Amino acid sequence: MALVKTARLLATVAVCGLATGASAADVEVLHWWTAGGEAAALNVLKEDLAGQDVGWEDMPVAGGGGSAATTTLKARVAAGNPPTAAQLLGMSVREWAQEGSLGDISDLATDGNWADVLPQAVVDFATYDDKWVAAPVNIHRPNWLWINAAIFEENGLTPPTSWDEFNEVATALQEKGITPLAHGGQPWQDATVFDDVVLGIGGPDFYRKAIIEADMDALGSDTMVQVFDQMRTLRGFVDDNFSGRDWNLATAMVLNGEAAMQLMGDWAKGEIIRADMTPGEDILCVAAPGTEGSYLFNTDFFAFFDVDEDQKSAQEAMASSVMSPEFQHAFNMVKGSIPPRTDVDISDFDACALKAKDDLTEANANGSLLGSLAHGHGQTSSVQQAIFDVVTEHFNSDMSSRDAVEELQLAVESASF
Numbered sequence: 364m365a366l367v368k369t370a371r372l373l374a375t376v377a378v379c380g381l382a383t384g385a386s387a388a389d390v391e392v393l394h395w396w397t398a399g400g401e402a403a404a405l406n407v408l409k410e411d412l413a414g415q416d417v418g419w420e421d422m423p424v425a426g427g428g429g430s431a432a433t434t435t436l437k438a439r440v441a442a443g444n445p446p447t448a449a450q451l452l453g454m455s456v457r458e459w460a461q462e463g464s465l466g467d468i469s470d471l472a473t474d475g476n477w478a479d480v481l482p483q484a485v486v487d488f489a490t491y492d493d494k495w496v497a498a499p500v501n502i503h504r505p506n507w508l509w510i511n512a513a514i515f516e517e518n519g520l521t522p523p524t525s526w527d528e529f530n531e532v533a534t535a536l537q538e539k540g541i542t543p544l545a546h547g548g549q550p551w552q553d554a555t556v557f558d559d560v561v562l563g564i565g566g567p568d569f570y571r572k573a574i575i576e577a578d579m580d581a582l583g584s585d586t587m588v589q590v591f592d593q594m595r596t597l598r599g600f601v602d603d604n605f606s607g608r609d610w611n612l613a614t615a616m617v618l619n620g621e622a623a624m625q626l627m628g629d630w631a632k633g634e635i636i637r638a639d640m641t642p643g644e645d646i647l648c649v650a651a652p653g654t655e656g657s658y659l660f661n662t663d664f665f666a667f668f669d670v671d672e673d674q675k676s677a678q679e680a681m682a683s684s685v686m687s688p689e690f691q692h693a694f695n696m697v698k699g700s701i702p703p704r705t706d707v708d709i710s711d712f713d714a715c716a717l718k719a720k721d722d723l724t725e726a727n728a729n730g731s732l733l734g735s736l737a738h739g740h741g742q743t744s745s746v747q748q749a750i751f752d753v754v755t756e757h758f759n760s761d762m763s764s765r766d767a768v769e770e771l772q773l774a775v776e777s778a779s780f
């Protein structure tokens with residue numbers, strides 16, 4: 364495989380008119396993978412490229428969920444100086460492609476039969492106007508509940524499967540002086556919880572109507588009022604210092620027993636693994652309450668910007684590395700996600716990844732594989748931002764659920780135009 368890659372790289376270098384054997388240009392990569400598990404996963408890619416003589420210029424922009432990275436990227440592109448590649452979530456890939464900022468890697472994708480080995484839901488975000496503009500590195504599942512197994516065992520609790528059960532378990536923990544829910548008060552983390560509550564209370568058809576279709580009746584419904592009621596209840600289960608906390612610090616609270624549970628995507632597993640704990644044993648993974656059978660997903664893509672000719676060979680080397688089965692296996696094992704390539708054997712992954720893969724297959728077959736709003740696969744960035752604003756404002760005030768629902772309708776309506 365390495366030989367094939369090297370041959371391909373040399374061929375590309377020759378086509379670009381550079382002397383064969385010369386080092387390809389570096390790739391400059393903008394991303395937000397700065398937490399421990401994330402950085403470890405990214406290292407897999409850096410090393411793979413180093414093995415091919417492709418240098419790495421790191422452009423990290425800290426901030427989970429990527430909102431700070433988005434701002435930096437916009438400034439770089441506006442200044443006419445885009446990076447070689449940027450980590451992007453699906454809707455942003457589409458929006459940058461619409462702007463005409465992305466290059467075209469269709470030849471590589473056709474040679475590698477990418478369309479045949481990726482789920483259609485992923486292909487839909489990697490292509491625009493029949494051209495391939497990005498390569499997917501993972502499939503994450505944001506609707507997980509992570510549980511400190513020892514705390515549950517000591518207190519005779521079983522993992523909740525509905526929001527009512529969650530509230531009972533959380534109340535029991537609180538009565539014993541244990542913080543039930545580790546949470547970081549940042550808009551994207553509030554929205555990660557909101558996604559789970561919408562799906563868990565309303566079910567997949569409601570999530571599709573309210574979030575993906577932004578249907579005004581669903582957004583203004585009694586079900587949505589119940590969703591905000593549950594958000595208010597959850598506010599009572601977090602500790603006093605939740606405001607502004609980074610997601611990985613909230614994960615650490617569950618790992619070291621300061622809190623019992625966290626609602627977070629499976630990038631949390633990167634932290635669990637780095638702490639030498641076993642996912643599925645020390646830290647249990649169950650679908651967020653009420654969401655078993657449904658799968659919210661988000662995929663991190665490397666989107667390839669329209670760069671100068673002399674940078675293209677390095678860009679192509681990066682795209683083919685990212686799509687190689689060996690890379691997808693190694694990277695996703697560390698990152699906590701599963702490979703988007705369906706032909707990668709993950710039988711040596713942890714129990715949570717195996718459950719993720721089974722659940723993904725089931726959800727894909729029964730129509731309940733749904734793009735995550737919080738993680739850039741549910742709505743355009745303007746509607747997403749409008750929903751974030753209302754969810755966060757409600758979570759941090761005493762706004763009533765009815766008022767929140769009205770605000771939600773207004774905000775989504777004005778962001779849709």
Ligand code: GAL
Nearest residue numbers: 401426427428630661663738
């Ligand atoms: C998500 C991203 C993940 C992870 C997470 C926290 O949006 O898809 O890869 O990095 O943010 O930073």
